[in-house]
Amino acid sequence: MKIIIGIGGVTNGGKTTLTNRLLKTLPNCCVVHQDDFFKKPNQIEVGEDGFRQWDVITALDMEAMVNTVKGWQENPVKFARSHGVSLSTEAQKPGSKDQEVHVLIVEGFLIYNYKPLLDIYDKCFYISIPYEECKRRRSTRTYTVPDPPGLFDGHVWPMYLKHRKEMENNCSNIEYLDGLKSKEDIFSSVYECIQNSLLNSL
């Protein structure tokens, strides 16, 4: 059995933190990080506001991301091996792929804003934090291209609000998580929810 879990959310909401914890806990679990599909800086459009437009879907090679997900769907064992993910003893046996549980986590800030990805998720989560906390956490983070002054208020947060509205209009089955809760609490509630889904689909 294969299940795909979406971990979406605002920048610095705690998506990677939660994902890494799930990866350590769930069986035969692989991940696709949307951040790995950012285009090169010179391919990122500069807006009328003077900022490079990082927080829009066209800043990402979404076709490549979808193809990566398809690669996992076609052969999760091969995918796990080629990404250095260790498999359970059972999952390594030839012909075991129908009985074993294989999990893929798709993590990123715009994973519910790209139509071809919308139907792939078995379970959708979304982490939010308020403006002040988001701005604070973001100010401590250094991306491959560091934020120029004013990027958060001028581009990042307005784009977040726009995409969030778009997502709320397009997706009805998302579990919203409060990113101000402790890392442990967030992990426990998501883990419990996934366990229930797995039990229901066995």
Ligand SMILES: Nc1ncnc2c1ncn2[C@@H]1O[C@H](COP(=O)(O)OP(=O)(O)O)[C@@H](O)[C@H]1O
């Ligand atoms: N529940 C939490 N409470 C407090 N800080 C958190 C929590 N989850 C993540 N963080 C911190 O917030 C920052 C961004 O977390 P990260 O998981 O990288 O976010 P994202 O992947 O959503 O951008 C990191 O410094 C991380 O330690």
Ligand SMILES: NC(=O)c1ccc[n+]([C@@H]2O[C@H](COP(=O)(O)O)[C@@H](O)[C@H]2O)c1
């Ligand atoms: N990974 C990169 O190459 C890169 C470069 C510039 C900005 N970013 C930022 O990454 C953010 C999304 O990633 P997080 O959700 O992990 O914060 C966006 O808000 C974007 O502004 C990423």
